[in-house]
Amino acid sequence: MKYNPDIIKSNRKTIQLELRADGKLVVRAPKRMSYRDIEAYVNSNEQWIDRALSKHRSLYGDPLPPYTEKELEEFTALAKAVIPQRVAYYANLLGVNYGKITIRHPKTRWGSCSAKATLSFNCLLTQMPLEILDSVVVHELCHIKQMNHSKKFYDEILRVMPDYFEREKRLKSIGKKYLGRLP
Numbered sequence: 001m002k003y004n005p006d007i008i009k010s011n012r013k014t015i016q017l018e019l020r021a022d023g024k025l026v027v028r029a030p031k032r033m034s035y036r037d038i039e040a041y042v043n044s045n046e047q048w049i050d051r052a053l054s055k056h057r058s059l060y061g062d063p064l065p066p067y068t069e070k071e072l073e074e075f076t077a078l079a080k081a082v083i084p085q086r087v088a089y090y091a092n093l094l095g096v097n098y099g100k101i102t103i104r105h106p107k108t109r110w111g112s113c114s115a116k117a118t119l120s121f122n123c124l125l126t127q128m129p130l131e132i133l134d135s136v137v138v139h140e141l142c143h144i145k146q147m148n149h150s151k152k153f154y155d156e157i158l159r160v161m162p163d164y165f166e167r168e169k170r171l172k173s174i175g176k177k178y179l180g181r182l183p
């Protein structure tokens with residue numbers, strides 16, 4: 001199909017086109033709609049799509065290509081070299097013990113912390129400013145103390161990183177551009 005949109009089927013009754021912030025075209029369609037009908041709908045909206053794409057391009061520049069397997073391997077190697085150091089540094093400040101550290105590249109999250117204090121981080125963090133990488137490290141380490149997003153949890157974070165909320169906001173605003181390039 002032209003434009004190669006992501007097709008998301010659900011219980012909805014109508015079909016709808018949308019251009020995501022990362023420049024990817026998304027079609028939301030009713031469950032039973034056929035591929036051919038979806039394609040016809042997309043083709044009949046070419047004008048709208050071209051206009052939306054060129055507006056997106058003028059605002060954000062050309063969409064960047066997906067990361068290659070080789071790039072992701074490099075980011076992972078870099079993350080394995082950098083992140084454990086940052087974790088050790090902040091764990092010491094926070095006074096917490098942690099388990100294993102794993103590096104992955106999930107499409108929707110930057111980090112996680114399991115009940116056994118296994119920490120997982122997205123390798124794309126290495127492509128961002130260190131302040132942002134650190135903010136994710138501190139967030140996940142504080143989950144070892146508080147397995148929730150309560151006031152207590154954020155108080156722990158702010159104790160070692162008073163500007164945490166600014167960093168979090170920056171991650172939210174630039175993060176999608178990186179996640180959107182995962183294959």
Ligand SMILES: [Zn+2]
Binds near residue numbers: 139
């Ligand atoms: Zn969290």
